[in-house]
Amino acid sequence: MIQPKRLLLNISRAPSNTENRLGKVMRLDHNERTTxxxxxxxDAVWKTVSPEEVVAYPALESLYRKLAASLGVPRECLLLTYGSDTGIRMVFDTYLNEGDEVVMLDPGYGMFPVYTDMFGGKRVFVKxxxxxxxxxxxxIEKINDNTKLVILANPNHTGTAMADGDILKVIQVAATHNALVLVDEAxxxxxxxxxxxxxxxxxNLIIVRTMSKAFGIAPLRVGYLVSQSANINNLIKVKLxxxxxxxxxKFAEYLIDHPSIGLEYVRxxxxxKAYLADEFKKLGAKVFPSVTNFVFVRLPEGSDAVKLVRALEARDIWIKGPFKGVPVDGYIRITVGPRAQMAIFMEHVKELMGKKHEG
Ligand SMILES: Cc1ncc(COP(=O)(O)O)c(C=O)c1O
Structure with missing residues (x-):
């Protein structure tokens, strides 16, 4: 077999998920829009598509202008990407030399360490x-002259947010070491x-965002990078x-023109989320407070989290976990949807935990 390039030899990745998750009971595992x-x-978006537009290569200027205006940034500070995941990869591809250190939080988005390996960087985890x-x-103590990139997802993988002042401190310290800070605002x-x-x-600041989460169009793959135009001009070099x-x-433009769709979903x-926290509390479980659309839940002492996750899966309800490692050890993770959907979810949880008739 012909070997891939050296940097890929130790990377193993699961095959792409081709399983059809559509039309099943509940997708509460990938932090997408659940409804x-x-x-x-x-129908409204489709009406805006002209027959010529489905034969010509994409012309994205209209979305660029709309997005720049909605963010209040100059057009040249913006780069649309094929989902934010591709935007993140482009940052590695543009800036990382072999041996450069990448500081990231653990737990964090799974592709940060993979891209670090892929581009020959050195993983530096902060626990x-x-x-x-x-x-x-x-x-801050992990940042030194070998650091090229510090990645802060804010909010992060635990569902909590860092204070703005703390992020600024990291950006300022990174600047003194010629390091970039990528703030992932997924x-x-x-x-x-x-x-x-x-x-x-x-x-030295780059922000990455996605339309996969609050805006709800994960399968349509729209993300973007925002930074000073000189950085954007470098990032463009590795663009597909x-x-x-x-x-x-077209979908992205429609959702920017109709912000109430995303904002109502957030509400x-x-x-x-408030409902889930109450209901789990009644079961003696602990829901860790979250500022995202997912929550970490620790079931009461003596409950079998693995069994619950498997039993939910058997009913075509997907959640994540239980996880290993501090701080989410033993926790399960649930993508939160609207209250009515969460009520159905909790019916299943209560039934499976044998608490159906206890209020
Ligand atoms: C923190 C974070 N960043 C980036 C992404 C990638 O999202 P997408 O590629 O759909 O924009 C995710 C997806 O779960 C995420 O959790």
Missing amino acids: PLPQAVL YDADFSLPVTRI YHYFYEKTMIGQLPAYD TYDVTTLSA DVNEG
Whole structure:
């Protein structure tokens, strides 16, 4: 067999998930939108597509201008990407030399370490405390002259957010070592704060966002990078010739023009989250507070989390976990949907935990 290039020899990745998760009971495992967009939205978007647009290569200028205006950033500070995952990969591809250190939080988005390996970087993990806290000094002390990239998902993988002041400290320390900070705001809109306002002041700051989460169009693969234009001009060097498609751009534009669709979903998720926290508490479980559309839940002492996850799976209800490692050891993770959906979910949980008739 012909070997792949050296840097790929130790990377193993599961084959792409081709399993059909559609039309099953509940997809609460990948932090997508859990309820369909209204058919009226699909019909309205489709009406904006001209026959010529489905034969010509994508022309994304209209989306660029709309998105730049909605974010309040200059057009040249923006780069649309094929999902935010591709945007993240482009940052590695543009900046990482072999041996450069990449500082990232553990747990974190699974592709950060994979891209570090793929581009020859050195993984530097920063761990949380068991109570989900992470003093910013712990991140800062890992930054040195070998650091090229510091990645902060905010909110992060535990569903919590870092204070803006702490993120700024990291950006400032990174700047003194010529290191970039990539702030991944995938869960923006569930959490309103953003570092976008800091972009003019820091040339070592890149922000990545996605339309997969609050806006709900994960399969359409629309993400974007925001940074000073000089950085965007470098990132463009590794861009695929074409990535975001015309149809995806049409959906994205429609959702930017109709922000209530995303914002109502955020409100629905917040209601679902409050409901889940109450219901799990009644069962003696602990829901860790989250500013995202997912929650970590620790079942009461003596409950078998593995058994519950498997039993839910047998009913075509997918959740994640139980996880291993601090701080999420033993926790399960549930993507939160609107309250009505969460009520159905909790019926299943209560039945499986034998608490159906106890209120
Ligand atoms: C923190 C974070 N960043 C990025 C992504 C990638 O999202 P997408 O490629 O759909 O934009 C995810 C997906 O779960 C995520 O959790």
